Amino acid sequence: MKNNVYIAGSWKNRNDVKxxxxxxxxxxxxIMVDWTNHKKKDNIIDYVQEYIKGLxxxxxxxxxMDGIKSIGKTFELGYVTAxxxxxxxxxxxxxxxxxxxxKISFDKILEKECIYIRANIYQIIRTIDELKNxxxxxxxxxxxxxxxxxxxxxxxxxxxxxxxxxxxxxxxxxxxxxxxxxxxxxxxxxxxxxxxxxxxxxxxxxxxxxxxxxx
Numbered sequence: 001m002k003n004n005v006y007i008a009g010s011w012k013n014r015n016d017v018k019x020x021x022x023x024x025x026x027x028x029x030x031i032m033v034d035w036t037n038h039k040k041k042d043n044i045i046d047y048v049q050e051y052i053k054g055l056x057x058x059x060x061x062x063x064x065m066d067g068i069k070s071i072g073k074t075f076e077l078g079y080v081t082a083x084x085x086x087x088x089x090x091x092x093x094x095x096x097x098x099x100x101x102x103k104i105s106f107d108k109i110l111e112k113e114c115i116y117i118r119a120n121i122y123q124i125i126r127t128i129d130e131l132k133n134x135x136x137x138x139x140x141x142x143x144x145x146x147x148x149x150x151x152x153x154x155x156x157x158x159x160x161x162x163x164x165x166x167x168x169x170x171x172x173x174x175x176x177x178x179x180x181x182x183x184x185x186x187x188x189x190x191x192x193x194x195x196x197x198x199x200x201x202x203x204x205x206x207x208x209x210x211x212x213x214x215x
Contacts, residue, residue, distance in 0.1 A: 004031045006054050006080065009064035009092070012097055016092070017064055024062075027132055032058045055080050060138045062093040062131070063122070068090035085123045088134050 005024055009017035014036040021031045032054035038047050061080040063073060080086060125131045137185070 002026075002137055003029045003140055004032050004057060004059045004070050005029045005135060006058035006061045006076070007064065008016075008061065008067035008076045010066060010070040010073060012068050013066050013092070015065065020064070020092070023128075024135065027136065029135055051076065052079075056083065057086075058085060059140050060086040060088065060135065062090050062135075064127075065089050066092040088125045088131065089122045090125045091132050115135055 007017060007021055007024070009020075018034070018036040021034060021036070025031055035047070035051065061076070063077050064140055077087070089170070123134060125134055154212060
């Protein structure tokens with residue numbers, strides 16, 4: 001099963017973040033939300049709902065630490081932390097820190113980022129190889145697997161229920177058929193009785209007429 005990954009980054013750095021998303025997908029992971037193309041402000045409510053859903057359903061969260069302050073990614077970090085999801089702080093290469101970012105001290109980078117990030121709380125990831133290994137080592141959420149099993153069991157129950165309904169309907173039909181047969185037999189018996197009764201009356205009448213002739 002694929003890992004569902006949520007990538008948080010600054011809007012100003014969206015092009016580089018998009019390249020990172022594409023690379024992560026090549027590793028076999030699924031990006032929950034590609035926010036790099038969300039430009040229409042009229043859709044902000046829909047965007048936020050999509051972000052929240054992605055945060056709730058992701059298996060892990062990658063915070064792109066690029067030295068650019070962002071209210072959005074800071075909120076997402078706090079939200080996913082409250083959900084107790086695995087969080088990786090990726091020291092993202094960009095024009096501010098350059099390609100040798102892994103050589104820069106964490107404290108210096110922290111000066112330009114949100115104050116809530118601490119090395120002893122989250123997994124600090126300095127290189128793309130470390131990020132790949134970290135993501136691929138994470139086991140997808142068991143809750144999602146359990147949900148699938150529950151849904152499967154529900155479907156099975158519905159199938160069994162439908163089968164039982166069919167059997168009940170079939171039994172009802174059988175009962176109706178038997179009832180109809182019994183009705184037919186009763187009607188038939190009634191008809192026979194009427195015929196016998198009619199015959200008896202005829203015989204009785206003939207007998208009476210015969211007796212009259214003899215006298």
